[in-house]
Amino acid sequence: MVKKAENILVGISIGDLNGIGSEVVLKTFEDSRMLELCTPVIFANVKMLSFLKKSFESTATLHGIDKLDQIIPGKINVFNLWKESFNLEYGVANDIVGSYAVKSFVAATKALKEGQIDVLVTAPINKYNIQSEDFKFPGHTDYLNQELEGDALMLMVNNSLRIGLLTDHVPVTEVSKHLTEKLIKQKIETVKKTLIQDFKIVKPKIAVLGLNPHCGDNGVIGKEDDEIIRPTIKKMFDSGTFVFGPYAADSFFGNKSHEKFDAVIACYHDQGLIPFKTLSFGNGVNYTAGLNKIRTSPDHGTAFEIAGKNQADFNSFREAVYLAIDVYNSRIEYKQITEKPLKTKEKQF
Structure with missing residues (x-):
């Protein structure tokens, strides 16, 4: 089924909250025209993002949900993946903050795998503080390779x-x-x-x-x-x-x-x-590339050196959203072409 643009569900893992991830995510969706292209679903906590929104002087309007079946098209949906609060310290590699980055990424990947979102865009993580007994991967790609087909x-x-x-x-x-x-x-x-x-x-x-x-x-x-x-x-x-x-x-x-x-x-x-x-x-x-599901991310890392200073350039993250949508549409078109080739009639003699 071909979806209308605004109904393409773009899942977003929030990345390291001590880095610039939340800033570039919020800045990307301040522009209401983005919501005509897709519906974002951020895997985080709406209270925490609302607090961060104020510090970045963002005009984005957030809509908190507790279940993925509550997603509203045309809104910036924030799936409340956790309820508890924890301290943030911009520019610092913190194991607790790293564990929440993993929690967001793993939950978003699960939703992608199960078809609850259409594509996944990941904000940057710190490869050091995400390591644990439950998550021993050097980055996003290696985990996705394990969880998805291809x-x-x-x-x-x-x-x-x-x-x-x-x-x-x-x-x-x-x-x-x-x-x-x-x-x-x-x-x-x-x-x-x-x-x-x-x-x-x-x-x-x-x-x-x-x-x-x-x-x-x-x-x-x-x-x-x-x-x-x-x-x-x-x-x-x-x-x-x-x-x-x-x-x-x-x-x-x-x-x-x-x-x-x-x-x-x-x-x-x-x-x-x-x-x-x-x-x-x-x-x-x-x-x-190469997987049965679509994932993109910006070309930069957590940028701890400018985190919390409201200086982050969100262009790469926005481009990641654009590419995810483009590839999603291209795959639908490719599937239609390859699954339903034109049949040629046999010549009648």
């Missing part, structure tokens, strides 16, 4: 610039151990499917960056590019996937080679995110 892949998006990762939250010293033919094929296929299904690109062109300086210089600075990455790319190209590389990462973005492709795949976190944030910081979106 193969999660971090894809950074800013208009036509899209950068995916072969490995994400892996120490640099261990990256080469993870680069197998199976993994590379899997990630390239995930990016290809995402570009077709979620971004409406019929025949996507994908570039893959090399692992070592100068792609190993024929084995002088490392053998992974010639022995693993290049042969895998050739196999996939020969089988019909428009994937190219490996390309030397040091000059790839500087000479604007990325503009020739629909997506770029980097071998590890910083190889992809440093150029992305250099080119797009404040306007980019972190999209968890």
Whole structure:
């Protein structure tokens, strides 16, 4: 069923309340036009957000609910996930505050999984203070990969610039151990499917960056590019996937080679995110591609250094909301096209 725009339910996990998450969420939905595009459902506590709203001088009007079946379209719904109060101290990594960030994220993920919300947009968390006996994940993506169907892949998006990762939250010293033919094929296929299904690109062109300086210089600075990455790319190209590389990462973005492709795949976190944030910081979106459900987030962290100062730029969070809605609509369209192909009549003789 195709929903009207305002009835698309955008679930929001509130993130670390000592950071800028609540500020960018509230600022995003101050604009009443946002409520014509979707209905937000914030997993937090309405009293706490009302208090924060005053400190940010926000004009957003909040509507508290105690059950998800009480959601009102066109309102900023706040699902009262907890009743108790606790102290907030902007800019401080606090384990108690971290536990509530996890509570919000886990509940929102459950609602997404069960179809009570349509998409999920996550405010930033602190990866250190979310750790506990019950939650041992380095970030959102890893937990979502466990809870949802598919193969999660971090894809950074800013208009036509899209950068995916072969490995994400892996120490640099261990990256080469993870680069197998199976993994590379899997990630390239995930990016290809995402570009077709979620971004409406019929025949996507994908570039893959090399692992070592100068792609190993024929084995002088490392053998992974010639022995693993290049042969895998050739196999996939020969089988019909428009994937190219490996390309030397040091000059790839500087000479604007990325503009020739629909997506770029980097071998590890910083190889992809440093150029992305250099080119797009404040306007980019972190999209968890490859899953059966849709999740986006802004391209920044908790920004403790400016938390509580009413200085946070909410543009990236707003872009995350936009992208989640766009992908939701694209998937509906893709499903309609692929499930109901036009039938051609047999010729009558």
